[in-house]
Amino acid sequence: MQAEAPGRVQDVRRQNLAVALGAIQRTERSTRAEIAARTGLTKASVSSLVAGLLETGLIEEVGVTRDGERGRPGSGLVLNRQRGALGAEVNVDYLAAGVVDLLGEVRVHEVVERPPGGSPEEVLGELRALARRATTAAEADGMVLLGGGLAVPGLVDPAHGTVLTAPNLGWRNAALAQHLEALLPGAPLGVVLSNEANSAALAELWYGHGSSFRDYLYVSGEVGVGGGLIFGSELFAGPGGHAGEVGHLVVQPDGQQCSCGGRGCLETVAGQHAIFSAAGIDGTSTADRMAALLGALDAGSPEAARAVETAGHYLGVALASAARMVNVSAVILGGHFAGLQKWIRPSLLRSLDSYAPGVVPPDGVAFSGLGQTAALRGAAGSRLREVFASPHDLLN
């Protein structure tokens, strides 16, 4: 804590508003007295803080419920389900937009499939139409959207709204700030870019296996292999903002050239293309090839089994190093790894046990069950978390 900024007396209230809101968020229904007991604040302070939170619109007072206990019943406080955020996702062969409320529930969800390719302008134009459909539907329902998040499969600079590089979209240094603003015009918090694997890692934290692990490495298997690090229920982005990129750990010092310019990266043996070609699977769309691979595995094709086993082996090599490096003991595998769970798990566990015995135990290896909405939910959820972290900002 190399404290730079001086503290003001008002900052105390900023923090306590967040503390009180956090207490409300963690239970179905709270009363002022319960909040005081849980946070350690006095009843008087809580009364004042709750008044402020009611003013932000983030919480609502629901009537008293006589629960049969002795004494005056408290009046219930709940998160306002009429507040939410936009979540959006650009991926290689589809676009998605949705609205997530303060409780984390997906209230609206729109997806369109589209052929790969297109400039950032074209793609974001299509996405805007989709987002408009989603937001008007939500607003017709009485919802107010506070901000939004857009997940893309690539490295991003959220501060400037720029996609630095997204090889599978063919984008490089794409400045999207204006397009982001257009997705949700006039929202208090705007729309922020994020990396798809990071967003999926957060979605896993909030809506998936996150209840089991406080610290883990999430690995997203797509055409590329991405990753996100969660420490203490927070995303760890690293100094440059791109930590957790396991796809380019070196697992075969004498291996193939990688698209990143390096050699023997994990992606060259465990990315989708690598597995498909090792298994001898052709096809046009990713979905088709994935189906064909699963079919071959089911049919007992030794070629397919060996391809997946090899991927699992090298995934284990990479995860052994990664787990040691950042000192985590759990990994969650998403994307194609989740679909291949049954076939990839044995070789992965063997490999982990042999390269880093005891570091990642078998029950520290989990497979994602969230499917394709993970990134979208994570992107919207991260904006909602910002609201929870500083509700004060919503007070004029």
Place this chain on the structure above:
Amino acid sequence: MQAEAPGRVQDVRRQNLAVALGAIQRTERSTRAEIAARTGLTKASVSSLVAGLLETGLIEEVGVTRDGERGRPGSGLVLNRQRGALGAEVNVDYLAAGVVDLLGEVRVHEVVERPPGGSPEEVLGELRALARRATTAAEADGMVLLGGGLAVPGLVDPAHGTVLTAPNLGWRNAALAQHLEALLPGAPLGVVLSNEANSAALAELWYGHGSSFRDYLYVSGEVGVGGGLIFGSELFAGPGGHAGEVGHLVVQPDGQQCSCGGRGCLETVAGQHAIFSAAGIDGTSTADRMAALLGALDAGSPEAARAVETAGHYLGVALASAARMVNVSAVILGGHFAGLQKWIRPSLLRSLDSYAPGVVPPDGVAFSGLGQTAALRGAAGSRLREVFASPHDLLN
């Protein structure tokens, strides 16, 4: 910031004391007016805060210095050089203790060589005598010691004062809490355990190459290969407290068995023993063998050159993965790597460029110049930083 603890009005002062002290720390000599200008606090607040800091004894008022400027001259404020911390180190073949003042200068330094081996009790008994010599010398000089740090080559649990495992000392689950207290009886902040590589990484930050890099991976080459991660001028310890351990990244999936139970770890090709035996160097003490290796290299021995080159190559493989994983662009090499700089640098740079082109540029590779006092200075320095972070704790 999943804020849990409610804020009090008093917390504002806690923070502002640290802010003011930080402003004083960053310049040779400050005045209240300068502090106000630099921090954004008002002159009135700074006056009050400085009064509090004077009470802690951490700063001193030195007389006014007429500098020829117009207007009333400010009265100078400086860090009190009579306050400091104990730094201590247990290593395989020596013990060290020293006293570091608030400016980071080593005021007393005591080292004894000793044969390897000994139980934690024996070793800490010897260390206590050494520490007593150092502290009485410092106290005779008028110094007051606020706390201390002890660096050991192994994984530690600072909260409980336990060495979890230190293979090169032969220690395992050694509970040292009482011995730590005995090193500096009655000090306000006590003595805290730390990992040697982490402490050296911090020493590098404060007294070495840290001025050039805000984020880097420090690699300590000893019998084992340890590491420490510095992000944003802070040590990143990871969820379990042991992040940055590069010694056990897998660099040869088909390589040798490692003492950690894994296979093909960096340590098996770049640790001191690995290099010595690959170079065909025998000898009893580490210092002797190191001297022999340097002699062989100077004499142009192809065997020695190849051993070091191989170590550099695999060090590059590990650092390529590590840098990608945690997204740093600089590494600082200490321990035997620093001594071998001239011979190891070329193969390391080639390897980095080939496995992670552009990630760690050549001028992001630095070699430590701190020598053997690094860990001691880091251990003491980290306690002093705690003082800087919360000076309030020193007020009655």
Place this chain on the structure above:
DNA sequence: CGAATTAGTATGGAATCTGAACTATATGGC
């Protein structure tokens, strides 16, 4: 229907910041 119990509000006191007015101490021009 009153005693007991719990929820929530109102009020006074303490801590601490800010801003403006004030005092202290220097330089520089005449």
Place this chain on the structure above:
DNA sequence: GCCATATAGTTCAGATTCCATACTAATTCG
């Protein structure tokens, strides 16, 4: 030398926000 100017530091009133205590409100139990 003296006074205007400039800068450093202090004092004091006002604002904010917390806590502690006393109070009012609403319910259950006997």
